[in-house]
Amino acid sequence: MHALRTAAAVGTGAFMVVASAPAYAGGGHxxxxxxxxxxxxxxxxxxxxxLSPHVALVAESESGEVTAVNLRTGARTALIAKVPGVAGVAAYGGKIFAVLGGPNPDGPPAPPSKYPPASVLVAxxxxxxxxxxxxxxxxxxxxxxxxxxQFDKNGKPYDALSNPFSLTxxxxxxxxxxGGGNDVLRVDPWTGRVSTFFVPPNPRTKECLAPGAQANPGTKGCxxxxxxxxxxxRHVYVSTLGAEKPGASVIYKLDGRTGKVLRKYGGFTSLTGVAVGPRGTLFASEVLFGAPAGPPPAGFDPSQVGRLTRIDGHRVTHAAVATPTGIEFAGGRLYSTSGSIAGIFGVKHGGRLVEVRQSAFR
Structure with missing residues (x-):
């Protein structure tokens, strides 16, 4: 049970976006x-x-807001506030759903909230x-x-028990x-009933079988x-972080009804979000790519950390997007968050939402 250590059926008329922001970077058309x-x-x-060619929802974990963004102008409006640690968001059936991250037993106390950690909210x-x-x-x-x-003899958790990272x-x-529970859970959007959809097997790479790689006693692999x-x-795709071990990240292609594994794409490192384009092209975010193993050295440039990966058959290419997590292919376009963990590197208000064209992948 590991935590990340470093770190649509709703009409668009419902989301009134009023603030303005720059729409393009780099100049030009x-x-x-x-x-x-x-x-x-x-x-x-x-x-x-x-949600549409006009509107997206973004979960801002640091400010505790769910924000609607106009995809054409960059204007944005906070729809939900005071939900610290919000990690994932989805719109469905005339409602907005959001999931909160869980407590880290080794980290600082979470900010005060009237909502319990690791819970799914509806609005x-x-x-x-x-x-x-x-x-x-x-x-x-x-x-x-x-x-x-889950617990040692003193009742202390060995690792994060539940730390939700994304929602769809x-x-x-x-x-x-x-990510904390090492599973994908299914939640009924009307009743709130929770069930287990998929439990990925533990990766057993050389690094994952090394002594000390397992946080919980008795676990084989990380x-x-x-x-x-x-x-x-009719398919569901799941990306895994692989406990941040080299080559331990996997993307699973599952039967959406049963959760049965149909295909596995392996050998990656620290994948976060996953998206699927036409003809089954896969896109994944690597939030920690290029991050230093320890504390960042003086003068370190966090904009050089992270990338997007495109998997098209046997061809794998990459696009330079800084610390991305959320990623989605919709309406023929690829969108991604950027600067998702900029705060860890001391950069305030460093997050962005970007559109990534296929020419960015090399």
Whole structure:
């Protein structure tokens, strides 16, 4: 049970976006820049849900806001506020759903909140009437889908018990990638009933089998740490962080109804979000690519950390996007958050939402 150590059926008329922000980076006509900056000044933008060619929702974990962004002008409006640690967001059935990250047993106390950690929230499509739909931490404590030992003899958790990282709405229910629980959970959007959809196997690379790689006694291999979920047709794709070990990240292609593994794409490092384009082209975010192993040295440039990866058959290419997490392919366009963990490097309000054209991948 590992935590990241460093770190749509709603009408667009419901989202009134009033603030303005720069729409382009790098100058020139929008069709000529490989990466277009849609908006800036975001705070820890982890989750992303593109509703239409006009509007996207962004989960800003540091400010505790769910923000609507106009994809053409960059204008934005906070729809939901005072939800610290919000990690994922999705719109479905006239409602907005958001998931909160879980407590880190080795980290500082979480900011005060009237909502429990590791819970799924639901609100009206205008962001009003926020309430708790499901408590994922309670489910993990009761069911423990990955089967790992949870507490030591003193009652202290060995590792994060539940730390949801992303959320997506599907015809089979809400799917939550719970990096702390090492599973993908399914939540009924109407009743809040929680069930287990998929438990990825523990990666057993050389590094994952080395002594000390396992946080929980008795575990063989390192934690899978699911971080991203995407839907394409009748299939669900899940990306895993692989406990940040080299080559331990995997993308699974699953049957959306049963959760059965149909295909596995392996050998990656620290994948976070996942998206699917036409003809099954895969896109994944690597938030920690190029990050220093220890504390950043003096003068370190955090804009050089992170990238997007495109997997087209046997061809793998990359685009330079700084610390991305949330990623989605919608309406023939690829969108991604950027600067998702800029705050860790001391950069305030460093988050962005960008559109990444295929010419950016090399």
């Amino acid at each position: 929008s069709g000529q820049v490989p990466i277009r900056t849609i908006t800036t000044q975001l705070d820890g933008p982890l989750g992303l849900d593109v 009206d499509r205008n962001g009003k009437n926020v309430r708790v739909l499901a408590n994922l931490l309670k489910y993990e404590l009761k069911r423990n889908p990955d089967g790992q030992r 709405a599907t015809r089979w229910g809400l799917l939550v990638a719970d 934690d899978s740490v699911p971080t991203g979920v995407a839907v394409h047709g």
